[in-house]
Amino acid sequence: MACAGLAGWSWPLRDPVCCALLAAAGLLLGLYWLLSRPPRGLPPGPSPWPLVGNFGFALLPGPLRKRWLLSERAGQGGSRPLAPHLLLTGMAKVYGSVFCLFVGSRPMIVLSDFEAVREALVSQAEVFSDRPSIPIVAMLTKKKGVVFAPYGPIWRQQRKFSHSTLRHFGLGKHSLEPKIIEELKYVKEEMLRYGKDPFNPFPIISNSVSNVICSMAFGRRFDYEDIEFKTMLSLMSRALEISVNSHVFLVNICPWLYYLPFGPFRELRQIEFDVTAFLKKIIAQHRDTLNRENPRDFIDMYLLQVEEERKSNSESSFNEDYLFFIIGDLFIAGTDTTTNTLLWCLLYMSLHPEVQEKVHAEIEVVTGRDRAPSLTDKAHMPFTEATIMEVQRMTVVVPLSVPRMASATAVLRGYTIPKGSVIVPNLWSVHRDPNIWERPDDFQPTRFLDENGQLIKREMFIPFGIGKRVCMGEQLAKMELFLMFVNLMQNFTFLYPDNATKPAMEGRFGLTLAPYPFNIIALKR
Known part of the structure; x- marks a missing residue:
């Protein structure tokens, strides 16, 4: 019976049309993987998933995922997910003060210490003063x-x-x-x-x-x-x-x-x-x-x-x-x-x-x-x-500031920041940095x-x-x-x-x- 089942599943491989379709699908997946690979020189961070990137903190690996799914404390209404600024602050301890997440295929660079924030927003202000086009914000503000x-x-x-x-x-x-x-x-x-x-x-x-x-x-x-x-x-x-x-x-x-x-x-x-x-x-x-x-x-x-x-x-x-x-x-x-x-x-x-x-x-x-x-x-x-x-x-009160966008490709703290990257200054992390306070x-x-x-x-x-x-x-x-x-x-x-x-x-x-x-x-x- 087992052999018969396997034989039943192997029949498409004998069909030339199916073989061609499978080969084409494999080729397309391979091309997508090559084209969507993160550019070289980006800051470290968790590996993105195809299409969604790191969207949804539940996709993050290991203990970070658990910290997102369950709050560290019980709140007034029971357990709550860890707030984004706290989660990103925790991630900085794993990946460093400048790290990268992906929203789809778009890099999101999180700055978690004062020196990185100052270098981006003051020293390279002309590059990092734009705003990203975030759909919900664009719908509500018409970019005005x-x-x-x-x-x-x-x-x-x-x-x-x-x-x-x-x-x-x-x-x-x-x-x-x-x-x-x-x-x-x-x-x-x-x-x-x-x-x-x-x-x-x-x-x-x-x-x-x-x-x-x-x-x-x-x-x-x-x-x-x-x-x-x-x-x-x-x-x-x-x-x-x-x-x-x-x-x-x-x-x-x-x-x-x-x-x-x-x-x-x-x-x-x-x-x-x-x-x-x-x-x-x-x-x-x-x-x-x-x-x-x-x-x-x-x-x-x-x-x-x-x-x-x-x-x-x-x-x-x-x-x-x-x-x-x-x-x-x-x-x-x-x-x-x-x-x-x-x-x-x-x-x-x-x-x-x-x-x-x-x-x-x-x-x-x-x-x-x-x-x-x-x-x-x-x-x-x-x-x-x-x-x-x-x-x-x-x-x-604005712990992640208002996101910025890189208007040109730049180098920040030795990392390459591609044009169009979203920049998130984590002011919460800056104000809770034990190296400063x-x-x-x-x-x-x-x-x-x-x-x-x-x-x-x-x-x-x-x-x-x-x-x-x-x-x-x-x-x-x-x-x-x-x-x-x-x-x-x-x-x-x-x-x-x-x-x-x-x-x-x-x-x-x-x-x-x-x-x-x-x-x-x-x-x-």
Whole structure:
């Protein structure tokens, strides 16, 4: 019977047509293997699989695969997959500080130490400042705006205008202080409503941070009970999360999946529709009420620039469509990053009361409990500033930065980086590097202070990135973080509820790194 079975399976080999087809298939597979072999000189990394490369960390070998499939810790909802920034940091211990993965046949170069990040983003900035064309990002942004737009003349023109206009309305200037302090009055009122009861600080902090952006971009603030405003903030946070942590990520492999009429695909399309309608309504209101002699905000200034450009340059990149995507960048990125940093600050203060006491003591000496803080106080509050910096180092709200792309073939740390390679600076790894930071996993604000208690500026501290595409909102974020944090510490003592489980401190990975939902108690001082 066994021989008969083998004879049955061997018959195709006697058929000339089948032999020819099998030979052709073998030839095609051989050619594909030869053509898809990684180029010489690439950084080390796990061997890619045919067609998919290293896509899906479950394809990684050995212990790394197990670390991805099962979290090292049990979370609030049971075990969770290890977050990408943690997995890539672990891979650097295996393959080195510069290593290579493949997304399909495309190399993705991960930079895991400060020297590699600096060499790529600063020393070779012209080569490594472009953005890769990632399907889900391209669909949502149309490759416009400031954050995700390709590097080139249009991006430089739009960024220069955006930065100068935001400065006109207070970016990096003391003139913006009153708006931030005014917004904090509403924060204080909202927190006082809870008395000694635990509450979720996310909506309050998110509203306040977004309103500072809105005052500059839209010329107005929104009431905390404004249903449309609250909905938009919630939708933005949700979109950033599901774009990375759901099946929506598969759109980057099969773009047509974006149009599936169910699940997170449908949810993301609906969010895009709702946020688009919200922002375009605001732009239309500005167009209808524009006073050319007295521009109120960023949108007015941009609309005037559009009119001016039309007179002399019909091919200008300034138009209402581009304005929409810049406003989206400001509204979404500007809200989410600073909101999460402040939430991390409150969480760390509630879990480290000894640090909070030192912050309180410094504030008592410099401002007391009645005078509102000012940016001029920064120089006299080194421990408070060091505390904010240590929270940023520990959490890095954009842990993998925003991916870059090599616009030309280059040599980096002795390796050949082909044109078109995706570049991922792992800022989390940089900020947890034991060769730079002593006991990097411990929360120690004093690491940013010298023996005299004065602030130390450390080159390796890069929460906003470095190079030509450093975060445009860095100055605004620093202003908001200092003034809001000091004002909150001035008015409250934050406690973590005794009966509550401590949240997993590795954070919830999306485009930004947010803390898992938590409640705190804000006691009036």
